[in-house]
Amino acid sequence: MIINQKKCVACGNCIPVCPMGAIYVDTGKNRAQINDDACVECGTCYRAMSTENLNPVLVRMVRKAARWFRFRFEPEPDVCPTGSFEMNDLEMPRLIRQIFSDPVVEHTSTGIKGRGTEEVKTNDVNLRVDTGEVGYTIEFGRPGVGVRFRDIQLMTRTLAKNGIKFEKKNPITLLMTDESRGDLPEDILNEKILSAIVEIRTTLEEVEKVLKLVHKVNLQIDTVIAIGISTRCDTNGEDNLLAPLLENLGYPFSRAKTNMGLGRITNKIEVKDNMKSTL
Amino acid sequence: MTNTLHRYGLAQSFRDDYIIFAIPSRGINDEGCIPKLKEFLRICIKHDPANIGNGNRGSLAPEKNLGPAAHWERKDSYEWEEVIEGVEKPGTVSAVFTSEESAAACFRDIVAADLGLSVNISTSVENAKQVGKSCGINRHSVEYALALNDPHDHLPNSQILALSTMCGHGMVSFNMARKMMDMVREGRRTPEQAVATLTRFCPCGIYNPERARRLLEEARKEQK
Incomplete structure (x- = not known):
């Protein structure tokens, strides 16, 4: 992401907009700047701020005059008055920041936007997690903190060391250079992203350990x-296994995403026999 | 993409927060799914949603060519048709409802439409059960949100978290949520104006403006 220095009027509206707190006003230059190391290329400043496209010279003059009179500005808080934000072309490894942070950008590995995985949202047609099995989405960095791949790797290596298998159709798994060890590519380890989900599956007996x-x-x-x-x-729509187990282990939960089982296979594909029996 | 799972709050706090979304699965039921996704949204808008989204934009989107007068006349109307027409590729479409009645009525129509897409309800565990029961549908799978694990003390207070996490992709920053709450408390913005600002940041259209308004009202009353 770039802030066009010819357009920026240092109004500061964009500072609270950034989920990573990566934008600041350089008082010496009197322009907003982006801390490139903290920026995760999520695109919020560029995409979500409304813009006015006013003449920057005129805006600076008005702001200067108002400041001299100690007038308090009360602009719309989500507006960039001069449309200063510009999306630049990114190359790897920096491009990985955008792929994992900007929810409207598709994950190239899975073809899915957002965090790039269907999780159990399509379990009624994919059956990633069956009765008696447990699926986990371990999400790093969100809300509002961010994470580096080096830290994600610490988790994936630990999980791999404990014999835990990763979900195949997941962007982090697909990035791994060695799935059996949980290794991620060396060149992306220092890249910071807004969030990523590691997905695994175990038996009920392993929940406490995991x-x-x-x-x-x-x-x-x-x-x-x-x-x-x-x-x-189960066939009655009840979960008499995992929920009681979580309660016994002292893990509180109140919210859930519930798949209502309305999905059907409608593409013209050959369904494997073992899939037919479970769907 | 919606990521509604980790909204912050106790079960009672989700009494006005029901998100119903449809998602095609790649290679399973994504062929010819665009008309079905549009049909899903058309069913949803008959039941008075608080917001809808198509994965690229919500029903209250940022405006890119404002004039100076916009500071006094910001648009705050929700555009359903733009969202529906904007469905161009297979992906998640969603609608936010603020009562069990409207969510259940919508879900009943979705069941009847038999679109063949996976449909999920994101709310409290009990709320989703009740909606399913009222329509005679048993749950297929469930994903529980365990509490946020924050051993390094990064997260802000519960009010800011509740406002911010309604964009599950983290596009509503803590600082923006805090700024809007402060502006409401200081009387510089009405809760409705603050909510419109926050809603524009969520590109999936899953931000719940009604719940946000209630949270802001509650925060304002607390200081009295």
Whole structure:
């Protein structure tokens, strides 16, 4: 992301807009700047701010006069008065920031926007997680903190070391250079992103171990982690296995994403026999 | 893409927060899904949603060619048709409802439409169960949101978190949520104006303006 220095009037409206707090006004230059190391290329400043496209020279003059009179500005808080933000072409490894941070950009590896995975949202047609199995979405960096791939790798290596398998159709898994070790490519390790989801699947018996492991590794990773934990309900639509287990283990939950089972296979594809029996 | 799972709040706080979304699966039911996704949204707008989205834009989007007068006359009307017409590629489409009645009525129509897409409801565990039951539908799968794990103390207070996490992709920054809450408390913006500002930041259209307005009103009342 770039702030066009010829257009910027240093109004500061964009400063609170940035989810990573990467924008500041350089008082010497009297222009807004982006801390490139902190910026995750999420595009919020460029995409979500409304713009006026006013003449920057005129705006600076008005602001200068108003400041002299100690007038308080009360502009719309989400408007860039001169449309100063510009999206620049990104190349790897920096491009990976945008892919993992900008929700309207498609993950090239899975073809899905956002965090790039269907999770259990399509479990009724994909059956990633069956009854008696447990799926996990371990999300790093969100809300509002961000994470570097080096820290994600610490988690994936720990999980791999403990014999835990990764979900195949997931952008982090697809990035791995060695899935058996949880290794990520060396050149992206220092890149910062807004968030990423590591997906794994285990048996019910392993839930306690995995959750403890995640919490333990989080102590070494300077970010926030949000865990989603899923299962398939029984034929009555009840979950009498995972929910009671979580309650017994002392993991509170109040919110859930519930797949209502309305999906059908409609593409003309050959369905494997073992898939037919489970759907 | 919607990422509605980790909205911050207790179950009671989701009493006016029901998100219903449809998603095609790649290679399974994505062929010819565009008319179905549009149909899904058309069903949703019959039931008075608070917001809808197509993964690229919500129903209250940023405006890119404002004139100076816009500071006094910002647009705050929700544009359903633009969102529906904007569905061009397979992806998630969603609608936000603020009551069990409207969510259940919408879900009933979705079931009847038999679109063949995966449909999810994101709200409290019990709310989703109730909506399913009222339509005679059993849940297929469920993903629970465990509490946010923040051992390094990065997160702000619960009011800011509740406002910010309604954009699950993190596009509503903590600082912006805090600024809007401060502006409402200082009487510099009405809750409605602050909500419109926050809603424009969520490109998926899953931000719940009604819940945000309630949270801002509650914060304003607290200081009295």
